[in-house]
Amino acid sequence: YNFAAIIVSFVVAARFGYGYFILLFLFATPLYFIRAKYGNIQWSIYSSQSDKINYLWYLRYLFTEFPTLSEIKIYGLKDYFLKKVKTIQNEIVDKYKKPIIKQTLISSLVSLVSPVVIFFALKDFTAGIFTKKHSLGDFTFFLNALYTFIGQISSLLVNFGVIYENNLYVEDFFHLQYLKNKVKEKKRALKLQKSPKEIRFINVSFKYPGGEDFALKDINLTIKKGEDIAIVGHNGAGKTTLIKLLFRFYDPTRGKILIDGKDLKNFNINDWYGHLSVLFRTLPNII
Template identity: 30%
Template sequence: MSKNGRAATPLPDLTPLRQGLVLVWESSRGWAALQIALLVLASLVPLLALYLTKEIIDTVAQTLSGGPRDVGRLTLFVALAGGVALAATGLRLLSSLVTEVQGIRLSDRVQEIMHQKSVELDLEFYETPEYHDTLLRAQTEAPYRPAQIVASCAQVAQGGLSLLAVVGLLVSFHWMLVAALLAAAVPGLLVKVRYSSRLYQWSRRRTAIQRLLRYLNLLLTANEPAKEVRLLGLGEEFGQRHRVLRRQADREKLELATQRSGYELLAQMVAVTAVFSAMFVIAQRALAGAVTVGDMVMYFGAFQRAQDFFRDFLAGLAGLYEQNLFLTDFKRFLALEPTVVDPPKPTPYPRPIQRGIEFDHVSFRYPGTETDVLTDVSFVIRPGEHVALVGENGSGKTTLVKLLCRLYDPTSGIIRIDGSDLRDLSLTDLRAELAVVFQDYTRFRLSALDNIRLGNIALPADSPRIFEAARQTGADAIIRALPLGYDTILSRQFEQGAELSVGQWQTLALARAFLRDSQVLILDEPTAALDPKAEAAVFGQFYQWAKGRTAVVISHRLSTVRQADRILVMVNGRIAEAGAHDELVERAGVYARLFETQARPYR
């Protein structure tokens, strides 16, 4: 609290700015050192230029007042002044080039950091709107803020160094010039800082709406929703929603800009008054004979230069303040910590698995919810056993697989492999032993070859195993029919690219899983988009491929799970039944009813 009882204004947290400056230095140390040297040299040029201008004017004034005509002296000073002007231009251009290089290097480094952090974070972060707001703000600022940090740093350094040199000259004339200088520049700084803060707060409040605007834009422009947008006539509906939100944002931003312009006008009025007051003081000293005409021009030029340097210096500080505000979001993003992490001393992954996989009283609920998706689930999968998970939508089948992949950790209970808690195993080792095809598999807009090879990036691009995996799953015939075969980009967004059907994409996802040399195979509705003939062929090949390995299959089509050694029937997040197909049918329970429902239309 201050003495008058009001809460004192807290000092801004400059940690984000310090981190930004460290990034500037670490991303390009050599270029940063060169920039510092250039700025020091550039700061001396204005003082030298002012001195040479003074000498030129005094030489001319001396001749005009009847003194000797010294052409040689005049020529020397003019030549030196021209050389200084050329040097200033060269230093400015070189400094601009160095600044651009630093901005590029820094931008690349920031993108690398963001990518590394994004991959490091758990899936649970994607379940919260706060994460998406933080991510959007960090992503929005990341492409151009680094370059602005570099530019602001250069502006502050050059403006500050040049200002120090020129202020020394002004103080030698009269301290009032320095006071006038402060009066001319400080009001503008206060306006910039005030409205940088207001713009940042406005931007934070608008983040969720900005995400909605991006989504509406995606609906109007992307390929995936294009069919339904046209068939349902949604173009005008989504376009209108986008316009309403955008215009509201435009009005608010224009209001801020209008207020800022009014205050900037007042600041400029103060600056103009200060400039002409300084001119009056200098002219008075010249009329009194205290200084020569050249001195008068030099001092007034110094004041104008000092005003420019001070304005640049303060603008750079205001810019850094603004960068600090927006870098706060980058700092918050980097401060996010995953909860699914490697143990300090990982237990070696068993090769081969000898005792199996055990779910021991496992329960789970998604972050931010209050309902368990899995409740007290216990079962064991023996080494080499093929287990099917069946049940209605929402029964917890896919969630169970996500826990086995350790994309999440159980809310309670333990999952073990050969007696070792999954949380005691290295994440890299664990996931290297899993070959998974999820229901919502990724469609990589890359080459057909990449879409398979990404299953095992340790293999070279010409590995025979890639083409064998394609042949085993039927993907080879699909790929060879493409314009460029395995080199075809699987998207029409690229030249000579091609688009696949849903079933063809699913076949490539299966080939990607087949390529992994893993002990545990997991297929989550792997053939949902395939026709019955193709599905039967894939499962026939799958069970051959899975011999000797542990396999977990999720499927709604019960005809595809009959070959499984054991079937687990899930109801509302619990294991309701377990057994082989014939055994479960004889029990006449949940599985038997599901099987009868699916089989009846074919009789």
């Protein structure tokens, strides 16, 4: 939209009268509230369907990354996953369809009011031409000003509605950004000057937040400096969880992790990271 065009329209309105310009503005104002209201509804749908949307992104990943794409091809899983994609997409579209159609219909009805106002404005102005009050040049100038005004004002109001709608999604980002860390570090945390000589897991049990089952239960493990240890287990056995606890991504639900006899919770986290090195299996996808 062009603020200069709106200002010029007001200059024209000052010459020929503000009445119809004010009416056009009043009838265009609902466009903002319509966009804001249905933007809120769509955001609510997006929020409630976030698990399905995230799953769709995961399925997209499966179809675009070579390692997973190779397995899909070898095991003939294409139709299985495509069916899942279509099913989820249809479920999400069905949720959005009704409010979008309703928004379009209401916006269209509101937009029909402006031509009616313009019609009566031009009718009055034409009468002024016959009475020699206005010239044909005035008529052309007035007509262009009306169309420019309603076009720019409508665009401005709709864009304000879009900004409001987008702000709903941005709020989630700020909410995430300002989440407080549940793994708290003590004010006078200990520093680890040398590599630890011993790491001990004592009766360590852990449940993921919101989970019902223990990912790890009553783990007792001692690792001495210089030892080479391999932890082997089937998928879901808790191998990665063990590493996450060691890195203090989480604290144990029960039990303790001791570093040279002192609780891991007592150490400065960043200082502790300086003594660790890890290679996660997702690394090839990050590089």
